[in-house]
Amino acid sequence: MNRGKTRQSPPAPAPQVRLSGLWRVLSLPMLIFLSLPILALFLRISPANLVENLRQPDVLQAIGLSLGTTLISTLIIILAGTPLAYSHSRGQFRFNRLVDTLIDLPLVLPPAVAGVALLMAFGRRGILGGVLADLGLNIAFTPIAVIIVQVFVAAPFYIKSATLGFSNIDLELEQSAALDGASSPQIFRFLTIPLSWSALLGGSVMSWARALGEFGATIIFAGNFPGRTQTMPLAIYIGFELDLDIALTLSVILILFSFTALFIAKYILNREWMSS
Amino acid sequence: MSVPLRCLKLLIILVVLLGTACGDISDANSVKNPRKQQLTIYAAASLAEAFTHLGEVFESTQPDVEVVISFAGSQQIAQQLSQGAPGDLFASANEKQMNNVISSGRVKSGAHQEFIHNQLILILPGDNPGQINEFGDITGSDLQLILADEAVPAGAYSLQMLERAGQQPGFDEQFKSKVLENVVSYEENVRAVLTKIILGEADAGIVYVSDAAGTQELDIQMIPIPDAINITASYYIAPIIDSPNGQLAQDFISLVLSPPGQDILNEYGFVKLGQHE
Numbered sequence: 442m443n444r445g446k447t448r449q450s451p452p453a454p455a456p457q458v459r460l461s462g463l464w465r466v467l468s469l470p471m472l473i474f475l476s477l478p479i480l481a482l483f484l485r486i487s488p489a490n491l492v493e494n495l496r497q498p499d500v501l502q503a504i505g506l507s508l509g510t511t512l513i514s515t516l517i518i519i520l521a522g523t524p525l526a527y528s529h530s531r532g533q534f535r536f537n538r539l540v541d542t543l544i545d546l547p548l549v550l551p552p553a554v555a556g557v558a559l560l561m562a563f564g565r566r567g568i569l570g571g572v573l574a575d576l577g578l579n580i581a582f583t584p585i586a587v588i589i590v591q592v593f594v595a596a597p598f599y600i601k602s603a604t605l606g607f608s609n610i611d612l613e614l615e616q617s618a619a620l621d622g623a624s625s626p627q628i629f630r631f632l633t634i635p636l637s638w639s640a641l642l643g644g645s646v647m648s649w650a651r652a653l654g655e656f657g658a659t660i661i662f663a664g665n666f667p668g669r670t671q672t673m674p675l676a677i678y679i680g681f682e683l684d685l686d687i688a689l690t691l692s693v694i695l696i697l698f699s700f701t702a703l704f705i706a707k708y709i710l711n712r713e714w715m716s717s
Numbered sequence: 718m719s720v721p722l723r724c725l726k727l728l729i730i731l732v733v734l735l736g737t738a739c740g741d742i743s744d745a746n747s748v749k750n751p752r753k754q755q756l757t758i759y760a761a762a763s764l765a766e767a768f769t770h771l772g773e774v775f776e777s778t779q780p781d782v783e784v785v786i787s788f789a790g791s792q793q794i795a796q797q798l799s800q801g802a803p804g805d806l807f808a809s810a811n812e813k814q815m816n817n818v819i820s821s822g823r824v825k826s827g828a829h830q831e832f833i834h835n836q837l838i839l840i841l842p843g844d845n846p847g848q849i850n851e852f853g854d855i856t857g858s859d860l861q862l863i864l865a866d867e868a869v870p871a872g873a874y875s876l877q878m879l880e881r882a883g884q885q886p887g888f889d890e891q892f893k894s895k896v897l898e899n900v901v902s903y904e905e906n907v908r909a910v911l912t913k914i915i916l917g918e919a920d921a922g923i924v925y926v927s928d929a930a931g932t933q934e935l936d937i938q939m940i941p942i943p944d945a946i947n948i949t950a951s952y953y954i955a956p957i958i959d960s961p962n963g964q965l966a967q968d969f970i971s972l973v974l975s976p977p978g979q980d981i982l983n984e985y986g987f988v989k990l991g992q993h994e
Binding site: 560565660661669681682 | 796863903916
């Protein structure tokens, strides 16, 4: 099987080339620059203070809301993004390049633009507002609005990664499986997914982390209400002006979540690479 | 040449290029305004239109001066100034944020003065989807209200006003908690409340009279808040302690306090000092 070709995220285990020490020295400034602010954040708040702030209802609500909404939005992204990524990777669209650009667009849009655009689409007076109201769906200022924002801004990470994963699978494999009588869902379930799962997992984690950090579009489209739409980034922003300790506590927690998720994903991907 | 050396050379070239590019930018700026002195003002978001107008008037009386104004929530500006942002003047929408800057040492204690008043008003989308006809109606069931967050002066004033209503005859004692039950969002800036009402996203919102005053052509309705419960927001202005343009800063304050300056502020919905609200 052409397994090596199916993954791109994990770097090949270091081919033992000895770099001169100068390279490592030159890497230091950027490494220090990237880690110093994170370190400063952790140094600024004492563990006792952190635990004490964790008891505040607003802090707990923000953490719970963030975890709940990002879990749902990541699931939606996987469910609705996988067919798009698969069709896209098999060149099923007539205007493939246009589709590709559309998928990329949310990545480069300023969050404020995403927020205003979503308001124009799903707001009470937006183009879908009337239809949604007729269905009895009230989206504005509810956790549903938070999830919509997260799906919009975070989906491209998963779709791009999944597309790449799918397109790295040898087409002949799928064709020969079909010749052997495997049905299309069977091929997808037993061939395509196993062969691309590292790309799918990597993309899901990136999407989840992006959704967790979403701020600008959320405050514009979903508003700010503790327990309903005030996710961790919003509570950090408001906390920065009301109570710095809360902002620091939530920032530390958010970094821990994101770091752990990214680290575990890399670990799993790397181990899987080694074993193949 | 070895690879690292070549990279190092590339890096040096990049740094030099970057340096010249930056040099060019600052040169371009000084060419644009050869001798103009800059007066840098930090002002509350609610002052945006009025202070832009005052800045133009000031520039017309002092041709060598360019007025640069940065508008943001007072609490944001207070944070920036406390962290050392350079500037000449601070105009705050409440005394609390002014005091925060005083305690950070960027404004001399006692140097700040009240310069204008503002009040709150209830605004509704033009078609009044919540069928609100008077201020007391905002406790109605199934209404969606938006307030500014309590971190923002307008939000703190709104809460004060609701608290006061509960103690007034004609209002329910539970008025405040009933109103807060209808709140669907606490916006991080008072202008966001206005925009969302203009967009019809909620049934009503509370903003400054001055915010609503600029929107006459837009499709919103306004309902006054009874004088007995309305608050008077006092705005404060002060020179920054290490301002390099101390005299100019004083001149601008004088303009703001002068009768023509007060008239300009009044045009934008503010209540003049001494004029009873």
